[in-house]
Amino acid sequence: MTRNEEYQALLQELEATPAALDTTVERALRRRRRDRRLRFFGVPAGSLAACFIAFVLLVNLFPPFARACGGVPVLRALAQAVAWSPSLSAAVENDYVQPMGQSQTVNGITATIEYVIVDQKQVHIFFTLEGTGYESLSAELPEFTPRQRCSVLSSDFRQPPGTLLRFTLDYQDNDVPEGFTMAFGVTGETETEPENAPAAPSRSILDEPEREEPDILASFAFDLAFDPTYTAQGELVPVNSTFQLDGQTLMVKEVEVYxxxxxxxxxxxxxxxxxxxxxxxxxxxxxxxxxxxISNGVSATGDPDTPAMKSFRLESPYFADSTHLTLHITGATWLDKNRERVRADLKNGTVEWLPEGVTVQAIQHRENGWMLTFDVTAPADIHKQVFASRYYDEAGTKYDMDNFGWSVLDDGHGEAYLPLRDYDQDTVLLELNWSHTTQAEVPVTIPIK
Known part of the structure; x- marks a missing residue:
């Protein structure tokens, strides 16, 4: 059965309207006519896109419809896939989806590349893993032939079989190619734990991380080709507008709309x-x-030669048919150039300087190194990691933390945990990610088009 035939079969299952729906569809269509932003004219009635658009509309506007569709795995997965991203939701609503329908079965595990959403700079690959007897299945980070110069993000590990998973490829200085071969391994956990399994030994954040490689249950390789109609989509808008914020001079050079x-x-x-x-x-x-x-995905990329970030991400107005766009800048986070590293006196438990709202909670010497704990409160942004994972001794030798920690507590405080494993010196230079934040008294407004 082809993917289109499978979707049509699923639609037929919905023809007998569940009681939970009742007049939901009729009400949804009436509401759709009142909202000019929810468009689906120009879509062939028999196309897969019509199914996508109508479904996304009903799921977002009417929770009863989403609950009633809960027994249809593909539609339930689609609702979850589009809900986390306004831009991808708009792409689906506007028929901007390329169905793939490639499926392979290896060692009783079936991997299916369901569809992709691509443009000139990003590839979103949605796929499922199925296997009988597994509580969860995970896809290892993929490898590509030819090798791709991009950032790769993976969806959550250890998801139940049939969950719609995704890989996101983000290209910075080069464009999405016409296609590539994607290979990845699959790991999994069975539904039953072995009897009398020994309890895992307690571990400290200062302990050497366990690096046991999981068993690869199956390996897959898919040849993916992208429709050039999609990969060519994007617009570069020159701006070259200079503004002042917190005594610093910045210039918005250009805006790329995908x-x-x-x-x-x-x-x-x-x-x-x-x-x-x-x-x-x-x-x-x-x-x-x-x-x-962007709240889920790549939010910014940096300058490889400095600590500065240089490209920031927003949700896309691509499908909004906007005649004019205005950029509103309301604040910024900075790293003072004389605060890139701060010295900590480990023996006396002090740090020479910390951002406002960040205080030393404890500096403890342990058998296998030092443990540093910091409390983070307002006005500091507790959701921004204060420290980088690198630190230095007085001679400038660089060290890396394998498993530093960060948590947000119920009382609104944040805590940062920095393990300096096997570090035997009394002072250390910590690398800051940021030093202070600024809120603009009057937002900076810059016309884009």
């Missing part, structure tokens, strides 16, 4: 006293529709 995201490329002046680490900003069109920062 179906899956927006990139705002920013450059700081050479004589600035701080590196730009993050921006608080959003886009707005002439209808007041707002497009915020």
């Amino acid at each position: 179906p899956t995201h927006v990139r705002v490329n920013v450059e700081g002046a050479a004589d600035n006293t701080a590196w730009l680490k993050d921006l608080d900003f959003y886009l707005e069109n002439e209808d007041g529709e707002r497009f915020d920062s």
Whole structure:
């Protein structure tokens, strides 16, 4: 059975309207007519896209419909897949999906590449793993032939069989190719644990991380080809607008608008006293529709030669048919150039300087190194990791933390845990990710188009 035939069969299962739906469809269609942003004209009635659009509309507007569809695995997975990203939801609503329908079975495990959403700079690959007798299945990070120069993000590990998983490929200085071969291994956990299995020994964050490789249950390789109609989509808008914020000079050089995201490329002046680490900003069109920062995925990329971030991501207005777009900048996060590293006196439990809202909670010497714990409170942003995973001794030798920790507590505080494993010196230079934040008294507004 082809993928289109499978979807049509699933649609037939829904023809007998469940009681939970009742008049939901009729009400949804009436509401759709009142909202001009929810368009699905121009879609052939028999196409797979019509199924996508109608379903996404009903799932987002009517929870009873989503609950009633809970017994149809493919549709339930589709609802979950589009819910986390406004940009990808809009792409699906606008028929911007390439069905793949490639399936392979190895050692009783079936991997199916369901569909992809691609543009000039990103590839989102949605796939499922199925296997009888497994409580969960996981896909290892893929390898590509030819090798791809991009960042690769994976969906959560240890998901129940049939969960719609994804790989996201983000290209910075090069474009998405016409295709490649993607290979990955699959690991899994069975539904029953062995009887009398020994309990795992307790471990400390200072212990050497366990590096036992999981058993690969099956390996897959898929040849993926992308429709050039999709991979060519994107618009580069020159801006070259300079502005001041917190005494620093910045220039928005250009804005890249793609179906899956927006990139705002920013450059700081050479004589600035701080590196730009993050921006608080959003886009707005002439209808007041707002497009915020990416919250799930790549949110920014940096300059390889400095600590500065240079390209920031927003949700995309690509499908909003916007005539005008305005960028609103409301704040920023900085790293002072004289605060890139701060010295800690481990023996006396002090640090020479810390960002406002960050305090030393404990510095403890243990048998296998030092454990540093910091408390993070307002006005510091507790969701921004304060310290990098690198630290240095007085001679400039670099060390790496394998398993440093970060948590947000119920009382609103954050805690950062820095293990300096096998470090035997009394002082250390910690590398900061940021030093302070700024909120603009009056937002900076920059016309984009």
